[in-house]
Amino acid sequence: KATRLLGKKLYRLDINAPIGTDNLAKPKGPLLQSERLLAEATNADDAFFLINGTSSGIIAMILTAVKAGEKIILPRNVHKSIINALVLSGAIPVFVMPEIDNDLEIANQPSVEEFKKAILKHPSAKAVFVINPTYFGSVSDLKSIVNIAHEHNMAVLVDEAHGAHYYFHAKNSPITAMDAMADMSSVSIHKTAGSLTQTSALLLKGKMFSRYDVQKSLNIINTTSPSMILMASLDGARSFMATKGKQAQERVYELAEYAKEEINKIPGFIVEDKKHFLEHGSFDYDQSKLVIGLDKLDIDGFQLYYEIKKDYDIQLELAETYAVLCIFAIGTKKEHVDKLVFALKELSKKHYHSNITYIDHHFDSSFPFMLLRPRVAFHADGKIAKIDNCFGMISKEMVMIYPPGIPLIIPGEVWTKELIDRVKFYKSSGITILSNYPDGFEIVDVEKWKKYSMYSKRLMEYQETRKTTPSNDGYKLPFEGDKHKATVVLIPYRKDTWRNNASFAQQNYKEVILAIAKHEKVIVGIHPSIYARVAPTYKNIKNVELLKIRYNDSWARDNMGIYLTNGKNIRGVDFRFNAWGGEVDGLYSNYHDDDKLTSIFDKKYKIQDYRLPSFVFEGGSIAFDGKGTAIVTEACLLSKGRNPTLRKEEIEETLKEYLSLEKIIWVPHGIYMDETNEHIDNMVAFVKPGVLVMAWTNDENDPQYEYCQLTYQALLDATDARGKHFQIYKSLLPNPPLYMYEEEAKGIVKDKFDAKPRNNSDRLSASYVNFYQGKNFVILPSFGVKEDEEAYRLFSSLFPKKKIHQINTREILLGGGNIHCITMQIPEVKK
Numbered sequence: 001k002a003t004r005l006l007g008k009k010l011y012r013l014d015i016n017a018p019i020g021t022d023n024l025a026k027p028k029g030p031l032l033q034s035e036r037l038l039a040e041a042t043n044a045d046d047a048f049f050l051i052n053g054t055s056s057g058i059i060a061m062i063l064t065a066v067k068a069g070e071k072i073i074l075p076r077n078v079h080k081s082i083i084n085a086l087v088l089s090g091a092i093p094v095f096v097m098p099e100i101d102n103d104l105e106i107a108n109q110p111s112v113e114e115f116k117k118a119i120l121k122h123p124s125a126k127a128v129f130v131i132n133p134t135y136f137g138s139v140s141d142l143k144s145i146v147n148i149a150h151e152h153n154m155a156v157l158v159d160e161a162h163g164a165h166y167y168f169h170a171k172n173s174p175i176t177a178m179d180a181m182a183d184m185s186s187v188s189i190h191k192t193a194g195s196l197t198q199t200s201a202l203l204l205k206g207k208m209f210s211r212y213d214v215q216k217s218l219n220i221i222n223t224t225s226p227s228m229i230l231m232a233s234l235d236g237a238r239s240f241m242a243t244k245g246k247q248a249q250e251r252v253y254e255l256a257e258y259a260k261e262e263i264n265k266i267p268g269f270i271v272e273d274k275k276h277f278l279e280h281g282s283f284d285y286d287q288s289k290l291v292i293g294l295d296k297l298d299i300d301g302f303q304l305y306y307e308i309k310k311d312y313d314i315q316l317e318l319a320e321t322y323a324v325l326c327i328f329a330i331g332t333k334k335e336h337v338d339k340l341v342f343a344l345k346e347l348s349k350k351h352y353h354s355n356i357t358y359i360d361h362h363f364d365s366s367f368p369f370m371l372l373r374p375r376v377a378f379h380a381d382g383k384i385a386k387i388d389n390c391f392g393m394i395s396k397e398m399v400m401i402y403p404p405g406i407p408l409i410i411p412g413e414v415w416t417k418e419l420i421d422r423v424k425f426y427k428s429s430g431i432t433i434l435s436n437y438p439d440g441f442e443i444v445d446v447e448k449w450k451k452y453s454m455y456s457k458r459l460m461e462y463q464e465t466r467k468t469t470p471s472n473d474g475y476k477l478p479f480e481g482d483k484h485k486a487t488v489v490l491i492p493y494r495k496d497t498w499r500n501n502a503s504f505a506q507q508n509y510k511e512v513i514l515a516i517a518k519h520e521k522v523i524v525g526i527h528p529s530i531y532a533r534v535a536p537t538y539k540n541i542k543n544v545e546l547l548k549i550r551y552n553d554s555w556a557r558d559n560m561g562i563y564l565t566n567g568k569n570i571r572g573v574d575f576r577f578n579a580w581g582g583e584v585d586g587l588y589s590n591y592h593d594d595d596k597l598t599s600i601f602d603k604k605y606k607i608q609d610y611r612l613p614s615f616v617f618e619g620g621s622i623a624f625d626g627k628g629t630a631i632v633t634e635a636c637l638l639s640k641g642r643n644p645t646l647r648k649e650e651i652e653e654t655l656k657e658y659l660s661l662e663k664i665i666w667v668p669h670g671i672y673m674d675e676t677n678e679h680i681d682n683m684v685a686f687v688k689p690g691v692l693v694m695a696w697t698n699d700e701n702d703p704q705y706e707y708c709q710l711t712y713q714a715l716l717d718a719t720d721a722r723g724k725h726f727q728i729y730k731s732l733l734p735n736p737p738l739y740m741y742e743e744e745a746k747g748i749v750k751d752k753f754d755a756k757p758r759n760n761s762d763r764l765s766a767s768y769v770n771f772y773q774g775k776n777f778v779i780l781p782s783f784g785v786k787e788d789e790e791a792y793r794l795f796s797s798l799f800p801k802k803k804i805h806q807i808n809t810r811e812i813l814l815g816g817g818n819i820h821c822i823t824m825q826i827p828e829v830k831k
Helices: 002-006 008-013 030-042 053-065 080-089 112-121 142-151 164-168 211-221 228-243 245-263 274-278 301-312 334-351 374-379 417-428 450-467 500-517 528-538 592-604 648-659 703-717 742-746 787-798 810-814
Strands: 046-050 071-075 092-096 127-131 155-160 184-187 200-204 269-271 289-294 318-320 323-327 382-385 441-444 484-490 522-526 544-548 562-565 570-576 608-616 629-633 663-667 684-688 691-696 727-732 777-782 803-808 824-827
Touching: 008 228, 030 046, 030 200, 030 228, 046 053, 046 211, 053 080, 053 127, 053 155, 053 184, 053 200, 053 211, 071 112, 080 374, 092 112, 112 127, 112 142, 127 142, 142 155, 164 245, 200 211, 228 245, 245 269, 245 289, 245 334, 301 318, 301 323, 301 334, 484 500, 500 522, 500 528, 500 777, 500 803, 500 810, 522 528, 528 544, 562 824, 570 592, 570 648, 592 608, 608 648, 629 648, 648 663, 663 703, 691 703, 691 787, 703 727, 727 787, 777 787, 787 803
Parallel strands: 071 092, 071 127, 127 155, 155 184, 484 522, 522 544, 570 608, 629 663, 691 727, 777 803
Antiparallel strands: 046 200, 184 200, 269 289, 289 323, 318 323, 382 441, 484 824, 562 570, 684 691
């Protein structure tokens, strides 16, 4: 049957290095000539044919560049072959974490800054490994990384499994590894350049490694019986690349653009294009990759992947929860695109419903903690465990879904609850989980493995930070008015919340930042989409540190964690954030970057954190005195959009355990019409332990009057954790209340994130209680009304030893909050 299908000629061509051909292990005839032609076509100094796939080239590169016990810097979202190379070589990985795209639930590229930090921190590292591009087409700033690495005498190795077509040098193609002057690259010619499956090439440039160094490593892993058919297909692909590749690839990009335009017209589908990827950590983007996001369909990406194959005979490249990937290559034709578009139109008719909201699985997209080197874990004693018994255990194997073949966990990493939940989700979705055993997962048998005692203390320390609580660990919530290590502020950028492209709000934020910076360090978070424009405006300002980081909106009090100290160390508490109400009454629908903000920030600043991924809570919903007493509103914490399955007593117990509180005082209300469900920080604040200032109105016709009366009575009746009654001062609210003007409302546009509409005549939650204080300063709002002067006098008397900065914050108020809402303090600790 095979002969009839393939023909006798194919079998006659299946020869293995007879006289007159050549030897892959030491080519010197036609094969060497073909490899040199490939080097010429790719701007390499030398080239090697691979018939064991790009994986063999990756392993050979690492074996060549890094010896056992030496370090290699690499992204954690690498292909399994890189992890195999670590096991074989004994190299020590220094992982650089990529930017996570929470919309698509994929990992993109680490920034140049992250690579540079790793290079400076590990100057003895021998190599830096870069992916160019990722499976989804995310491209790093390869040239800058090469320059930095070479300055520190480190080799640059590149995985170009999905970038062979870059060597066609078509218009709009990202830079190749060889043009970026990388030292070695492994390229999957078979994926996008036309050779037979499993054929690839290893490209070599520069003088760091010789041809003989690389050949020696390849000969360890290459077969001694290479197929001439496979090698001939490589030479044919090379010829096409050199003569017709540029024109063919430019046609591919045209077809991909056509597909994007057509698919974006179909309800339920949107192609996430270059702009999206540049906003999510990419330097460039491969436009032959078509990432199709799903929206308002009653199926997920995995179900779509199988259904479109079954009903329309279309094989997609891969699926994720809410996206699928199509790859366009030189064999793609317009009829293929039209078939795809037709199928998606039909699937849209069947599955699109305008009222559907996707479930937020709230996956922790960070990678597991690595306790052991991969090689050490691979050779340790092991046993097989069911998934529920893996928590806290050290993996002995790689576990992944394929494609894309990026391990969820690797040998030496520790299983987390988040990872277990993710694996269960994939299994329930019908996705095949690749592991070595059918009935479970291989973990290190700590009872049998004799060397475990060398690592047990470190594992126990890690597990303690994951299982314990601040209350048990002796961490306390310090008073806001104590000394800060820094204040965090995030710059606004949303067009659907802030008028005039947030330009007025950005200036208002800057006034607050400059005032705080007179007294302490301010970490200014800037979204990547505005970083290039905004960052220069803070150049050379004392006490200001800039941080490029992703977030959905600029309310650091709420989307940041809350920070505690034991006197010597700082830890964060990372609650869940759902935009003040999620599907019930949240203020915008896409809050994924907000929800991941604390985790990313804490890793950046090496702050360990406690995570409560199922408990919704914001910093603006609590006032505290640093002595164990806190005040909250029932309107906020008992709202249906936060923790509807928890009783009041359960919410209180959680807060006591994770914020080390002794007593929580519940008051009924905050400010009338406050869109956060009446956060306490607009209504009541501690001046110091035992002393409160609260918002007040004497206008009996204002609905706020009753709110004030009820809250005041609740505070009069209450005592703090020390059993003492409060001294309460009243801060008059603007009267009449403030409203949004028509001109202000016109400057706000409805964006794709679908934020809560802000309209002319909306009542504004203006309150002087929404101030921010540090050790020797107070930042107080003003609103251009008669009550401003009275507020200044009151707060000057309440804080006689602190500098009062009063700033007109109407632009911040228009966005829904004020000074306290945009700030989050990091407490100072003893040095």
